[in-house]
Amino acid sequence: MHAVFLDLQTFSIAGTEATDNNATSALEAIKGQVTKLSCYRTTAPEQVLERCQEADIVISNKVVLDKAILSRLPRLKLICIAATGSNNIDIAAARTLGIAVTNVSGYAGASVAQYVFAQILEYFNQTSHHNRNTELGLWQQNPTFCLHGNAITELAGKTLGIIGYGNLGRSVAKIATAFDIRVLVAERANAESIRPGRCDFNHLLRHSDIISLHCPLTPKTDKLLDEHSFKQMKTNALVINTARGGLIDNRALLTALKNKEIACAVLDVLDQEPPPADHPLLTSSLDNLKITGHIAWASEQAQQRLLDAIADNIRAFKAQKRLNRLD
Known part of the structure; x- marks a missing residue:
């Protein structure tokens, strides 16, 4: 053949x-x-x-x-x-x-979960920032033994909201427990009943410090995270999307980031791939928006x-x- x-x-x-x-x-x-x-x-x-x-x-x-x-x-x-x-x-x-x-x-469960936590750890540990401080010689010039820069925040006690609980979502949840992170798993938006072990979609948006997307893109999940969704989130929320770009309303995300309605977004996917050079998310110049080129799956x-x-x-x-x- x-x-x-x-x-x-x-x-x-x-x-x-x-x-x-x-x-x-x-x-x-x-x-x-x-x-x-x-x-x-x-x-x-x-x-x-x-x-x-x-x-x-x-x-x-x-x-x-x-x-x-x-x-x-x-x-x-x-x-x-x-x-x-x-x-x-x-x-x-x-x-x-x-x-x-x-x-x-x-x-790709292990690969995607590793990517998600690489981004979570980078955000809460500010690893690149602290490495850069030493490269710039700031520690060498410091009068005390430790050089404090951007704050480091522990993951223990944080709440991670997972939207989409197949192989990928479960792989992320498994790692989260090792960090003593509370895990919420969303029921489908607008569901009439909630399955055991899951929570109301809007409850997850309101109570999660980190939200990680792992659901498929369907007519029902297109622009799942829209203006209303972002307004419900915590102002310190970190949103990570390794699923499909169409799950997020681009304009609503930009508004939420500019207005500090959420703290940061990390995207490995966009609604157009490869994206045009003038894609609104790529030209935003926002320091609280990080984008990689659909590689979370690709160990x-x-x-x-x-x-x-x-x-x-x-x-x-x-x-x-x-x-x-x-x-």
Whole structure:
């Protein structure tokens, strides 16, 4: 079976040199399940049909495969999404055309949780600030043995609110308990009843010192954190989003940060990716807004787990077993 990987550059460990059949060791598990693996760093919309024409299997992280494209690929048998989210694939069309679709989940819990706490610790310990003070020679010039700069705040006794309690949210909660942090888990917004172990969504907004987003982007969660949400939060609240950029109303966030309605926001995702140079959050120049480029998931180990899981999905498909099937 001939497999085509359309956007290999979304994986750093696979290497940008891994094009055509010159794939690196990170892809060995996938190569072992196919007769040929053709890899492309990126694929533009106008290149999809040509590159997939002879493929039995297409591997795509974010390249869109809609009904118009799928209907023109009669040889295609399996689509492997190199991620958990499936919004780039027309699954209904695939099902009608008899094309199997798989995704991968549960590979990034440790990586995302580590990122979340790296940002939490940076914020409350002010590590970069204190390192910089010594680099500037301020400690060397200080009359006492310790150089006090920005305040250091203990995490013990803080409240962490988690919105979205799947593998990622649970992984963050697990680490939080080691710091003696109280964990609140939100029930869905506007839910009529609250499940055991969860709390009202608005209660979480009002009582959390840290809010971490881990829920999917759906019509119901689009702009989940809006002007009303931010006004309910503590003025010292830290908001971290490693899920999807569309969960936050950009304009409302900027207003909340400028007016000090919340203390800080750390975003690893935006509503447009890659974002345009004039994206309002990137041009804000706010010192209480930190943005990274969608890398919370991307530890070397998590990337390898994902690639190996794609191989498992192909192996199961060949054996006529349903593993991680979405169709």
